[in-house]
Amino acid sequence: MLKLSWIAFKNIFRNKRRTLITFSVIIFGSTALLVAGGFIRYMFDGLANMTIRGGLGHLQLVHQDQLHKEEEKPLQYGLEDAGKIAGIVSGMEGVLGTTARIDFMGLLSNGDKSVIFLGTGLEPEKERALGYENEVVSGSSLTSEGGRFQVMLATGLARSLKSNVGDTLTLMSTTSEGVLNAVDVYVVGIFSTGITEYDERALRVPLGIAKNLLATEKVSKLVVGLRQTSDTDRLHDLLAARLSSAGYPLEIRRWYEMATFYQGVVRMFGAIFRILGTIIFVLVVLSSSNTMLMAVLERVREIGTLMAFGTTRLKILAIFVIEGVFIGVLGGALGSAAGLLTIKLMNRAHLMMPTPPGNTRPFLIIIPVVPGIFVGVFLLMIATMIVAGFLPAMRASRLKIVDALNHI
Amino acid sequence: MKTVIAVEGVSKSYHLDHTKVRALQDLNMTIAEGEFTALAGPSGSGKTTLLNIIGCIDKPDSGRLVLDGVDVTERSLNSLAGMRRERLGYIFQSFNLIPILNAYENVEYPLLLTRMSGSERRRRVHDLLERVGLADKRRHKPGQLSGGERQRVAIARALVSGPSAVLADEPTANLDSVTSGEILDLMDELNRERGVVFLFSTHDPRIMAKARRVVRLLDGKISEDSGAQAAAQAELASFRQTGR
Numbered sequence: 001m002l003k004l005s006w007i008a009f010k011n012i013f014r015n016k017r018r019t020l021i022t023f024s025v026i027i028f029g030s031t032a033l034l035v036a037g038g039f040i041r042y043m044f045d046g047l048a049n050m051t052i053r054g055g056l057g058h059l060q061l062v063h064q065d066q067l068h069k070e071e072e073k074p075l076q077y078g079l080e081d082a083g084k085i086a087g088i089v090s091g092m093e094g095v096l097g098t099t100a101r102i103d104f105m106g107l108l109s110n111g112d113k114s115v116i117f118l119g120t121g122l123e124p125e126k127e128r129a130l131g132y133e134n135e136v137v138s139g140s141s142l143t144s145e146g147g148r149f150q151v152m153l154a155t156g157l158a159r160s161l162k163s164n165v166g167d168t169l170t171l172m173s174t175t176s177e178g179v180l181n182a183v184d185v186y187v188v189g190i191f192s193t194g195i196t197e198y199d200e201r202a203l204r205v206p207l208g209i210a211k212n213l214l215a216t217e218k219v220s221k222l223v224v225g226l227r228q229t230s231d232t233d234r235l236h237d238l239l240a241a242r243l244s245s246a247g248y249p250l251e252i253r254r255w256y257e258m259a260t261f262y263q264g265v266v267r268m269f270g271a272i273f274r275i276l277g278t279i280i281f282v283l284v285v286l287s288s289s290n291t292m293l294m295a296v297l298e299r300v301r302e303i304g305t306l307m308a309f310g311t312t313r314l315k316i317l318a319i320f321v322i323e324g325v326f327i328g329v330l331g332g333a334l335g336s337a338a339g340l341l342t343i344k345l346m347n348r349a350h351l352m353m354p355t356p357p358g359n360t361r362p363f364l365i366i367i368p369v370v371p372g373i374f375v376g377v378f379l380l381m382i383a384t385m386i387v388a389g390f391l392p393a394m395r396a397s398r399l400k401i402v403d404a405l406n407h408i
Numbered sequence: 409m410k411t412v413i414a415v416e417g418v419s420k421s422y423h424l425d426h427t428k429v430r431a432l433q434d435l436n437m438t439i440a441e442g443e444f445t446a447l448a449g450p451s452g453s454g455k456t457t458l459l460n461i462i463g464c465i466d467k468p469d470s471g472r473l474v475l476d477g478v479d480v481t482e483r484s485l486n487s488l489a490g491m492r493r494e495r496l497g498y499i500f501q502s503f504n505l506i507p508i509l510n511a512y513e514n515v516e517y518p519l520l521l522t523r524m525s526g527s528e529r530r531r532r533v534h535d536l537l538e539r540v541g542l543a544d545k546r547r548h549k550p551g552q553l554s555g556g557e558r559q560r561v562a563i564a565r566a567l568v569s570g571p572s573a574v575l576a577d578e579p580t581a582n583l584d585s586v587t588s589g590e591i592l593d594l595m596d597e598l599n600r601e602r603g604v605v606f607l608f609s610t611h612d613p614r615i616m617a618k619a620r621r622v623v624r625l626l627d628g629k630i631s632e633d634s635g636a637q638a639a640a641q642a643e644l645a646s647f648r649q650t651g652r
Contacts, residue, residue, distance in 0.1 A: 003520045004520065007506075007508070007509065010508040010509070011508060013508075014507070014508050301502075301504060302504070302506060302507075304504075305498075305500070305504040305506070306506075306517075307465075307489070308463065308465050308492060308498050309492065309493065309498065309517065309518045309521065309565075310489045310490065310491075310492040310493025310494070310518065310521050311489070311521055312486065312489045313486055315521070401465040401466070402460050402465055402466045405465070405500070405504070
């Protein structure tokens, strides 16, 4: 069989022009898939990173009733022992850090106009240490220190109230006891999340101000940052066991379970990539099976000769299928090289994507070299050539010897 | 002498458009070990059809074919691959060498289909290429060889597996007269050396003259068989000598 494989290998170079055409098709298909696959992976990774660093964190710890029951008062199902829980979590290997947050809402007023806001009370230094900081458009970031109550407004909210850095505004909300409360805050900075709708309503204050405003010691959640995103599932399970045994039966949510937008994007682009892969698969199969069929037709008499000397139909079939495999392997390897080169060139060209819907900025295209995609595309090309070569090979193996020998 | 090929009452018809062509009609013939026989006759007389049936690459409509004592009539063509591989060799008018393989590899090909060891394979191929005078051109591809050289490679390929019979369909038709003579001489020598049956079709009278037995076909029947005549004469001589 090894020698027959050698014959199949030699056949590849019999008609160089035709082989070149087949290789070109495979190289083009491979490159298209590698670039598209890499770009989609880049978007997934970028979106995941943006989602995590945008404040979601890798894991979120909340009271077990928070997700299943409706709160009658703010923070009714908040975490009481956030400090102790944070101590347990922070000591685990693979955990970068934790930060507590309070989600609240209310009215923000400049004296003339009041608008609804979605606020987050947070621990600025811990957030910064975890890298969960949005772009500061003007002014500076929050700090836990300082005598005056600080606030950062999102761009849309600041525009709505015509507020700038240095202005004083009034935050109004309901305390955990259901009483209306208000604090004056001083605008230290304007930030942007990159999502227009969110920027219309978002503001951030140090955790202490939120606690003060809501008159509580509870927090809404504890956000956990990990060193590796790939550790999410492992640490989720580990953390659940550790906290449960410590008497904190909390609900632990993974970042991707909360990121519905991310999930939607992954589903959509995954489907697009599969459709693209199918189209390229069909195109390569059609064009390659045509050239493989030509290879059979021009070798009909030769096939007859091989069969006359006792080559079985199965071996004739095998010779052509192996030929297809060789073309797939060589074409796939060349396609991988071409894909790699294209990716490098595209990355060096610093191409920009237009601003996506709902975002405020264009973004730089960086296509990663993902080994898994390279292996997948390489195997797909081999499979493609096996499929492309199979029907012509079947035709070759079914030839009548006498007819084949008389073929002109 | 042992019978290598026995054709008994073989008939074969083809449909050419709407016309039925009777290529062979109730044909009987035997070929004994070591024969060097020419099948002669005009185009359409049935020479190639007979060679194809004997070569197990076509099936008769009726009749029997016995090769080396094995009745192969009822076997499918695919199941006859082993018979073709081990007991038959072929030489074609257009040489039918594999263009991507060199002379050595072309000769070696039939052995790749067997379980023969690499060393034995190399020895056989080397010996035969030496014998047909192409040892120094073993790395040449068919395109780099003359017509005569190509047919020598084809002869070596036909003999390499040690067949009982070599079937050659117009082996010299694409060669000039001098080369044709050389090829026929080579086949004759190999036949005498190895005792392998050579059965070849031709309509060249000069080639027929070199055959030790000529079977003439006409309209799918044997019109003349010098072997049968010789056998009859031998029988007559024997009868005269013994009086029986």
